[in-house]
Amino acid sequence: MTIDPSDDVLPRIRAEHVDALAAGAVLLGSGGGGDVSVGRQLLRGLLRDRSIEMLPASVLAPDTLVVHVGVVGGPDVISERLVDPGDLALAAQAVVGHLGGRLGAVGVIEIGGLNGLMGVLAAARLGVPVVDGDLMGRAFPLIDQTTLAVAGHPMTPMALVSPAGDTVLVATGSARTTQALLTSTAVAMGGAAAVALYPTTAAVLNQVGVHGSLSACLALGTAYLDPRAVDVRTMIDLLGGRLLFDGRVDEIRPRRGGELGCVTLGDPVTGATARVDHKDEFLAVSCDGATVTATPDVVVALDPSNHTPLRTDQLRVGQPLVVFALPPLHDWPAEAAPVVGLARFGLDLEVTR
Amino acid sequence: MTGPPRIADLLLDPVLQGVRVVAGASGTESVVDDVHWFAGDLEGVEGTLVICAESHVSPPYRLDALVRRAQQAGAVGLLIVAGSVHPLLSSIRLADRLRIPVLWLENTDPVRLMQDLTIRVRAPEQVRARTVERLLRQLSTKRNGSDILHAAESVLSVRLSLVTSDGICILGDPVDLDPGLHLDQPVPQRSDHLLVHPVLDPDVNRLAAWLACPFDRAADSRLDVLAVGLTMTEPFVRSWLSSQRAQADRDQVFQAQLLSEIITGRDSVSRDVVEGAVSLGWRLQDWHVGLHVIADRSALPAERDRVTKQLIAGLDRQGVPVVTAVNRGDGWALWTSTNREPAPEHARRLLRAVRVVSAALPHDCGIVAGIGRPHRGPSGLADTLSEARDAADLARSHDFRPAVEHSDELGVARLLATWQRSDVTRAFAESALAPLRDSTTLLTTLRAYLESGGSVILTAQVLKVHRNTVTIRVQQVRERLGIDLDDPSQRLALQVACRALGV
Numbered sequence: 001m002t003i004d005p006s007d008d009v010l011p012r013i014r015a016e017h018v019d020a021l022a023a024g025a026v027l028l029g030s031g032g033g034g035d036v037s038v039g040r041q042l043l044r045g046l047l048r049d050r051s052i053e054m055l056p057a058s059v060l061a062p063d064t065l066v067v068h069v070g071v072v073g074g075p076d077v078i079s080e081r082l083v084d085p086g087d088l089a090l091a092a093q094a095v096v097g098h099l100g101g102r103l104g105a106v107g108v109i110e111i112g113g114l115n116g117l118m119g120v121l122a123a124a125r126l127g128v129p130v131v132d133g134d135l136m137g138r139a140f141p142l143i144d145q146t147t148l149a150v151a152g153h154p155m156t157p158m159a160l161v162s163p164a165g166d167t168v169l170v171a172t173g174s175a176r177t178t179q180a181l182l183t184s185t186a187v188a189m190g191g192a193a194a195v196a197l198y199p200t201t202a203a204v205l206n207q208v209g210v211h212g213s214l215s216a217c218l219a220l221g222t223a224y225l226d227p228r229a230v231d232v233r234t235m236i237d238l239l240g241g242r243l244l245f246d247g248r249v250d251e252i253r254p255r256r257g258g259e260l261g262c263v264t265l266g267d268p269v270t271g272a273t274a275r276v277d278h279k280d281e282f283l284a285v286s287c288d289g290a291t292v293t294a295t296p297d298v299v300v301a302l303d304p305s306n307h308t309p310l311r312t313d314q315l316r317v318g319q320p321l322v323v324f325a326l327p328p329l330h331d332w333p334a335e336a337a338p339v340v341g342l343a344r345f346g347l348d349l350e351v352t353r
Numbered sequence: 354m355t356g357p358p359r360i361a362d363l364l365l366d367p368v369l370q371g372v373r374v375v376a377g378a379s380g381t382e383s384v385v386d387d388v389h390w391f392a393g394d395l396e397g398v399e400g401t402l403v404i405c406a407e408s409h410v411s412p413p414y415r416l417d418a419l420v421r422r423a424q425q426a427g428a429v430g431l432l433i434v435a436g437s438v439h440p441l442l443s444s445i446r447l448a449d450r451l452r453i454p455v456l457w458l459e460n461t462d463p464v465r466l467m468q469d470l471t472i473r474v475r476a477p478e479q480v481r482a483r484t485v486e487r488l489l490r491q492l493s494t495k496r497n498g499s500d501i502l503h504a505a506e507s508v509l510s511v512r513l514s515l516v517t518s519d520g521i522c523i524l525g526d527p528v529d530l531d532p533g534l535h536l537d538q539p540v541p542q543r544s545d546h547l548l549v550h551p552v553l554d555p556d557v558n559r560l561a562a563w564l565a566c567p568f569d570r571a572a573d574s575r576l577d578v579l580a581v582g583l584t585m586t587e588p589f590v591r592s593w594l595s596s597q598r599a600q601a602d603r604d605q606v607f608q609a610q611l612l613s614e615i616i617t618g619r620d621s622v623s624r625d626v627v628e629g630a631v632s633l634g635w636r637l638q639d640w641h642v643g644l645h646v647i648a649d650r651s652a653l654p655a656e657r658d659r660v661t662k663q664l665i666a667g668l669d670r671q672g673v674p675v676v677t678a679v680n681r682g683d684g685w686a687l688w689t690s691t692n693r694e695p696a697p698e699h700a701r702r703l704l705r706a707v708r709v710v711s712a713a714l715p716h717d718c719g720i721v722a723g724i725g726r727p728h729r730g731p732s733g734l735a736d737t738l739s740e741a742r743d744a745a746d747l748a749r750s751h752d753f754r755p756a757v758e759h760s761d762e763l764g765v766a767r768l769l770a771t772w773q774r775s776d777v778t779r780a781f782a783e784s785a786l787a788p789l790r791d792s793t794t795l796l797t798t799l800r801a802y803l804e805s806g807g808s809v810i811l812t813a814q815v816l817k818v819h820r821n822t823v824t825i826r827v828q829q830v831r832e833r834l835g836i837d838l839d840d841p842s843q844r845l846a847l848q849v850a851c852r853a854l855g856v
Contacts (some may be wrong), residue, residue, distance in 0.1 A: 176678070251441065251443070260412055262413065262441050262443070263441035264412050264441055264443040264446065265443075266446060271450055273442075273446035273450065274443065275441065276418055286414075286417055288421065288447055289420055291416075291418070291420075346412075347414075349414075350418065
């Protein structure tokens with residue numbers, strides 16, 4: 001079932017890949033990125049009678065226009081109000097319409113969480129290939145935490161489309177203003193909206209994008225669903241992950257305003273203690289006071305009883321929890337640290353990997 | 354000299370008042386060599402207590418790393434000076450695991466704390482010098498006993514009490530005197546939880562009381578400061594005791610003078626005397642019942658005073674409110690006043706109450722009491738006190754203590770006394786008791802037996818022997834004398850004979 005991008009035959013995403021893709025997106029969400037179940041259902045429906053071409057940026061013609069498509073808004077709204085793939089298509093078309101030219105492929109904004117599926121969904125609707133890659137390599141809360149932004153590429157023109165078909169187009173804008181407009185427009189549109197942004201060319205993506213993240217996501221999901229993964233440790237091995245802590249949730253200090261949320265885990269056997277700092281996603285894990293992993297690495301918190309990856313809002317006191325890190329999909333340059341590193345989240349920690 | 358303090362010592366030191374141990378309590382026995390203000394680096398903090406401001410633990414996750422780093426750097430503890438921040442459970446767990454105490458102090462000026470703590474740890478003798486100076490300044494303006502103790506308490510940050518050697522609390526909270534202390538020796542002493550310092554009698558070089566200072570635990574240096582503090586407080590307490598005593602003595606003299614004027618003036622007391630009596634709360638026009646109390650086996654005046662006070666308190670509990678006690682040289686004049694004439698049975702009740710109370714007092718003080726009959730007015734007071742004194746004189750002639758007599762029974766006693774002194778009686782006694790002359794034991798037993806109204810049990814109690822012994826002895830007496838002791842006339846004659854011989 002694994003898709004090898006090095007195959008001569010151009011790889012396609014089919015209905016049978018949907019579950020693995022969704023599972024991989026959840027793992028890469030690092031405890032955030034929203035609930036993927038809506039996206040999974042929609043994708044399953046759309047792929048019932050067709051498949052989508054998944055192409056690495058390197059394969060596409062260098063001047064191919066790629067627009068990145070996803071949804072923006074509150075996870076609670078999105079989980080209750082179905083996303084219309086038509087809105088995603090409308091948003092992409094609005095950007096293309098503003099720029100002129102022809103849409104060559106759809107890009108995935110963030111591979112973690114729901115948006116990992118939204119790019120594929122938009123591509124299916126628009127009948128264009130989806131680029132095997134993304135801009136974040138995991139899930140991030142802000143729209144400028146991308147490889148393109150780090151490399152200095154603009155996120156505009158940006159289009160937002162509401163379920164009622166209202167379209168807002170931001171032709172140009174600074175990163176800060178665009179983020180503010182994105183948030184306030186999503187609120188005005190009822191808490192969530194379809195968004196298309198970061199129009200670029202395949203050549204640029206080939207240069208600065210995160211490569212192969214869709215196929216990596218599929219591979220992770222496939223490993224996660226592998227029947228050999230009878231216990232958590234075997235599963236972590238199959239995923240190529242690094243076990244950080246195995247214990248129980250002892251205290252949850254929830255987020256308050258801009259303050260971080262902190263979860264204290266304890267190992268009743270050894271007495272060891274761990275702390276997981278989070279905002280929308282898990283940001284850092286410290287074991288016995290030493291920070292062992294931190295963003296942009298991907299942290300997965302798993303309920304060992306049913307192997308379900310848990311989001312930050314799903315943790316409960318007393319719950320058994322296994323925390324592990326996944327190998328990063330992207331090697332972020334040092335200058336990206338202020339954008340995707342701990343400092344961006346207001347965390348002051350010294351990481352000892 | 355004293356060694357460096359442990360963290361647990363500092364926790365109870367006034368410098369860290371209000372401190373909480375939020376984690377790592379098992380490491381509080383570590384010795385603190387120095388204190389270190391944390392400004393981001395932890396170089397050279399081995400053996401020190403690291404003090405850090407709120408900014409280093411806010412947001413709270415930062416404490417985790419700090420605990421770990423401090424432990425790795427060899428610090429013995431962390432003292433956080435912070436306000437509303439609550440440490441995370443992970444920090445608490447980590448500190449517990451690494452056994453590094455995390456102390457939390459709110460609402461403290463860190464600069465002041467740092468200064469005080471540095472001096473406390475590095476130069477305990479400076480703390481002592483400062484305390485001495487502050488204490489002296491505070492005490493010099495205090496005149497009253499409780500003010501003196503409060504001033505010393507606030508400077509030394511401890512609770513102080515003034516107690517007697519038998520544990521009675523004079524000032525402050527009651528304290529449990531450790532039986533391991535040698536309270537018979539007037540030297541400063543220390544037990545596990547108590548520091549005591551003798552307060553000497555203002556007049557003679559004897560122990561008057563103890564200044565007691567309980568503590569939970571403290572470093573040697575802190576105990577030194579406390580000991581010096583007690584030494585400095587003692588002369589102030591002694592001086593207060595002295596002034597108290599002078600005041601009490603003045604009152605006593607005034608009362609004694611007033612009473613003697615009433616007794617001599619009888620119903621024609623002067624206006625001054627009445628005013629004086631009113632100012633003391635004496636209602637001269639009421640009915641009075643006098644008591645004369647002598648504690649003839651107590652050598653020390655102070656002890657006699659105390660015995661009298663205990664007697665008054667005891668009578669009060671028995672429902673006999675005593676107006677006052679006036680020292681009349683040969684004993685204490687006490688009286689009760691009522692606005693109505695006491696009922697006839699009052700005399701019995703009073704006699705009983707005095708007997709009960711004096712029996713409850715320590716036997717070695719040798720209480721002797723006489724009770725007068727009720728009389729009215731100032732002259733009545735003089736009469737009843739005079740009767741009470743006579744009754745006390747009679748009671749004093751008994752060889753048992755406590756002895757209490759009521760003047761109602763004195764008529765008989767006087768008659769008996771006359772008989773006893775007559776030559777005829779004496780001659781009869783010599784011959785009648787001749788068979789017992791060689792045995793003092795039998796004579797004493799006979800006298801006690803007759804005085805007890807023929808009760809074997811009472812006799813046994815008085816002589817402190819078993820009642821079977823008394824029965825056997827009485828049987829021997831009967832045999833030797835050949836007299837029927839059940840015959841009232843025989844008994845009377847023998848009793849008079851015994852008294853005449855002064856057995």
